[in-house]
Amino acid sequence: MSDLDPSKMNRRQQLRATYRMAKQTDRRLGLWLLGAFVLGAALGFALFWLLPGSGTVSLVLSIIGALMLGLLALLIVFGRRAQAAAYKQMEGQLGGGARALSMLRRGWRTDQMVAFNKQQDMVHRVVGPPGIVLVGEGNASRLKALLATEERRHARVASEVPIHTVVVGDGEGQVPVRKLVRHVNKLGRKVKGAELTDVLSRLKAIDANRPNIPLPKGPIPTSMKGLRGQMRGR
Incomplete structure (x- = not known):
């Protein structure tokens, strides 16, 4: 490749x-x-x-x-x-969920690895029409605490915005990578464009002190958004 x-x-x-x-x-x-x-x-x-x-x-x-x-x-x-x-x-790759989330179309903001731990469990954040969606990848048991912490942290600056949590995987109550984009899109439309801009502005306060850790590179040469670009040209 x-x-x-x-x-x-x-x-x-x-x-x-x-x-x-x-x-x-x-x-x-x-x-x-x-x-x-x-x-x-x-x-x-x-x-x-x-x-x-x-x-x-x-x-x-x-x-x-x-x-x-x-x-x-x-x-x-x-x-x-x-x-x-x-x-x-x-599927089964570290950061696979983040790459799948990049397939979301315009009107969404995806931030990869807004939270993580030393076991390489991670939480990504998507902001769009449903509100704030926190997507966890890794061990489901450890992710419960990580997602709960992030949910509280986000609620402090955006309490009026719906916050959804999703765990990527094939277990019960989890969402497979191949269905992740569809699942997020089906969460509904509860936040309008102007409100999204305000939410993103307030989330900067949370992100200001986060370390910037890049995702490991996988066999996919680019994001899935890039794959759509390959289909139609740039």
């Missing part, structure tokens, strides 16, 4: 990097893409062939339609399977 920052790649390089990443865990990716293109092209050809027109015009339009729908189907399948492959690589 290339270590080049995807933001500095052209679109072709981004697609190649994404394909190589996905291929590591999805060995049949090439077959899926070929099948998607063939089926999409067949559907496109049939649809455009039914349009009124002369034989030559219908043939040209049908070929164009086949290519368009074939490529569209290929890109849709590619995007979904690449995302699934990336999530699979993140």
Whole structure:
């Protein structure tokens, strides 16, 4: 996998990097893409062939339609399977939840490792429409105390804002990495844009004295937000 920052790649390089990443865990990716293109092209050809027109015009339009729908189907399948492959690589890795959270779209603020301990349990913070979401990664028993401490700390400066806690994992009451973004998005819309700005401003008081510890690097060459960029170009 290339270590080049995807933001500095052209679109072709981004697609190649994404394909190589996905291929590591999805060995049949090439077959899926070929099948998607063939089926999409067949559907496109049939649809455009039914349009009124002369034989030559219908043939040209049908070929164009086949290519368009074939490529569209290929890109849709590619995007979904690449995302699934990336999530699979993140599962069980230190910091995998933080990388998954970076898939959240605009309107969210993610801060990685706002709290941690020497056992490498960590808490990430997401601020968005549901309020404040504290996401813990590590040992579930140790995370209870770590999350409780962070919840109290955040409540002191944002008591009127809903505070949610989530533990990443496959155990009972936990949320798997692959479902984390969906789970956070489903927490509802309880805080508006102007309120979010005020909350973020007040949270600076909490963050001012925190040590800045970077997340360990994993096999994912960039954040999942970067993966979305690879799908559409920068």
